[in-house]
Each structure stands twice: as C-alpha cells, then as structure tokens.
Amino acid sequence: MKKLLPTSTAGSLPKPSWLAQPEKLWSPWKLEGDQLIEGKQDALRVSLQEQSVAGIDIVSDGEQSRQHFVTTFIEHLEGVDFEKRETVKIRDRYDASVPTVVGPVVRKKPVFVEDAKFLRQQTDQPIKWALPGPMTMIDTLYDNHYKSREKLAWEFAKILNQEALELEAAGVDIIQFDEPAFNVFFDEVNEWGIATLERAIEGLKCETAVHICYGYGIQANTDWKKTLGSEWRQYEEAFPKLQKSSIDIISLECHNSHVPMDLLKLIRGKKVMVGAIDVANHQIETPEEVADTLRKALQFVDADKLYPCTNCGMAPLPRSVARGKLNALTAGAAIVRNELLK
Numbered sequence: 001m002k003k004l005l006p007t008s009t010a011g012s013l014p015k016p017s018w019l020a021q022p023e024k025l026w027s028p029w030k031l032e033g034d035q036l037i038e039g040k041q042d043a044l045r046v047s048l049q050e051q052s053v054a055g056i057d058i059v060s061d062g063e064q065s066r067q068h069f070v071t072t073f074i075e076h077l078e079g080v081d082f083e084k085r086e087t088v089k090i091r092d093r094y095d096a097s098v099p100t101v102v103g104p105v106v107r108k109k110p111v112f113v114e115d116a117k118f119l120r121q122q123t124d125q126p127i128k129w130a131l132p133g134p135m136t137m138i139d140t141l142y143d144n145h146y147k148s149r150e151k152l153a154w155e156f157a158k159i160l161n162q163e164a165l166e167l168e169a170a171g172v173d174i175i176q177f178d179e180p181a182f183n184v185f186f187d188e189v190n191e192w193g194i195a196t197l198e199r200a201i202e203g204l205k206c207e208t209a210v211h212i213c214y215g216y217g218i219q220a221n222t223d224w225k226k227t228l229g230s231e232w233r234q235y236e237e238a239f240p241k242l243q244k245s246s247i248d249i250i251s252l253e254c255h256n257s258h259v260p261m262d263l264l265k266l267i268r269g270k271k272v273m274v275g276a277i278d279v280a281n282h283q284i285e286t287p288e289e290v291a292d293t294l295r296k297a298l299q300f301v302d303a304d305k306l307y308p309c310t311n312c313g314m315a316p317l318p319r320s321v322a323r324g325k326l327n328a329l330t331a332g333a334a335i336v337r338n339e340l341l342k
C-alpha cells in the first residue's frame with residue numbers, strides 16, 4: 001500500500017566537518033583525490049542514515065557529493081572555462097563571479113550517475129536525485145559563445161536529459177530539477193523556461209519534480225524577501241503553464257513564507273511537495289506547526305498528492321538543527337496522516 005503523505009527533503013543536508021567546513025554554503029572540500037571520493041561516500045552514508053532514522057520516506061544523497069548545486073554539474077561539462085570568470089548578477093539579486101561559456105557545451109561523461117548508483121546500493125527506500133534546471137544553469141554563467149539565454153538553455157536541457165535518463169537507469173525514483181530562477185524571470189519562464197524543462201525530462205518513465213523556492217537563508221535572499229511585500233505571488237506567474245506541463249511534482253516553499261496558500265489551486269492535479277520546514281532560521285518547528293502548514297495546503301491539494309517537504313536545502317544549517325527539523329517534519333506529517341486516516 002502506498003503511504004499517505006510521504007516525507008522528503010528539498011535536497012541538500014549539512015556536510016560532516018571532516019568533509020567541508022560546516023554552516024557555510026559552497027564550502028570547499030577538506031580532502032583530495034581518493035580520500036575525497038571515499039569521504040563523499042561516507043558522508044552520503046551518514047546523511048542517508050540520518051534521514052532514515054528521522055523517518056524520512058523518500059531519501060536522497062543529501063547532496064554530499066557536490067559543492068554547489070549548479071556549478072558542480074557544470075564543472076563536468078566541456079565548453080565552460082572556470083579560469084575565465086566574469087561578475088554577473090545572479091537571479092537579478094546579487095553579484096557573483098561565475099565561469100564563462102567559451103564554446104559548445106557538451107557532456108562527455110556522466111556527472112552524478114556513479115553517486116546515484118552508490119546511493120541505490122545503500123537503501124531500498126525510494127530515492128530522489130536533484131539536478132539544476134536549464135534556466136537556473138544559464139543564470140549562473142557568463143555566456144560568451146551562444147549569446148542567447150534561450151539557446152544556451154536548450155543546450156543544457158539536452159545535456160540534462162542525457163544525465164536524467166542515466167540516473168533513471170541507475171534506479172532513481174524521482175528526478176528533481178531545481179529552478180529558483182522560475183521565481184524571478186517570469187517572461188522567460190513562460191516563453192521557454194518550462195519548455196526547456198520539459199525537454200530535460202523527455203522520455204523519462206520515473207517521476208519528475210521541479211523545485212521552485214525563495215532560496216537558502218543567506219543575506220542576499222533575506223534582503224530580497226524584504227522587498228517582496230506582504231504577499232508573495234511569484235508562483236502565480238509560472239503555475240498556469242506548469243499545471244499543463246508534463247512535470248509530475250512541484251516542490252514549493254510554504255512554511256513561514258508569505259506565499260498565499262490558495263495559489264496552489266493553480267496547479268490542481270499535480271503532486272505538490274509542500275515546504276513545511278523553514279530553512280532560513282535555526283528554530284526547530286514543533287510538529288504542530290508543521291501539521292498546521294500541511295493542513296492549510298490540504299485545502300488546495302488532494303491528500304494523495306501531498307508530499308511534506310522542506311522549503312529548500314538545509315546545507316548551511318548546523319547538523320543538530322537539520323536533524324531536529326527532519327524529526328519535526330516526520331512528526332508533523334504523522335499528525336496529519338492520522339487525522340486523514342480516522
């Protein structure tokens with residue numbers, strides 16, 4: 001029997017201090033060579049064990065094998081020069097030094113497929129794997145070759161599709177694409193953002209998800225959120241087209257955010273990963289707070305389509321806080337599950 005309200009996380013979880021400096025986003029590795037490969041696998045095992053002990057139903061690698069959710073993928077491709085850096089405004093929000101596209105982008109070898117096989121060997125639970133989405137990838141680069149955001153996005157969509165098909169063959173149950181850029185570039189989302197995402201999932205038989213959030217709890221994001229007013233209606237822009245798309249699951253930030261819950265009506269029929277854990281503070285939610293967010297979402301999402309989740313990744317949080325939040329998610333989901341089964 002399929003479990004009602006299966007829990008999962010949006011993606012990243014904190015790394016152990018022997019692998020990378022904790023509580024720091026995009027922290028560099030502390031190991032090298034074979035030690036790094038082993039270290040990442042050990043960290044994956046720890047992360048998986050923590051998810052299992054917390055009772056998370058759909059588990060992941062906790063993104064232990066990547067430093068950055070976009071650049072680690074791009075590092076494996078040809079056509080991007082990491083020595084040649086330019087400063088660009090990411091998500092229209094903060095300046096960042098990024099690598100340059102200098103020629104045709106090509107995926108000569110798989111990126112995460114070995115890591116996914118390793119995760120598959122470690123557990124019988126359903127596994128989810130996250131990849132960056134095409135629009136978010138192009139937003140994290142300086143393009144000196146295609147000179148067209150759309151053209152580059154289509155190229156990345158093809159590459160992501162190659163990777164996704166191999167991840168599926170490795171036994172991944174849900175492939176998730178992270179598209180925080182969908183919350184910023186509304187015209188592009190509707191003109192080609194969702195279309196390129198659909199190209200990335202072409203031919204997949206496993207489930208597919210898109211994660212759209214308001215970002216990690218870093219200063220630039222917190223400052224940006226302050227400018228968004230009392231009602232965050234960004235989701236309204238992409239939802240109608242996403243509702244008609246072939247994506248199965250939509251992963252959203254809902255807890256402590258100013259997103260009006262009734263926007264979920266616009267994606268009726270889709271499965272929804274409802275963010276019921278705030279990743280931008282260290283305060284651990286009570287199970288009742290989690291349950292409350294889930295109950296609100298249930299007004300607009302059918303119970304069999306609701307997946308309790310976190311707002312975003314938890315990589316920058318202290319490990320004890322992340323653990324506490326995982327436990328709160330499980331406990332909160334259990335409260336609502338019991339209510340539904342009564």
Ligand SMILES: [Zn+2]
Pocket residue numbers: 010180211212213214215216311312313
């Ligand atoms: Zn996120």
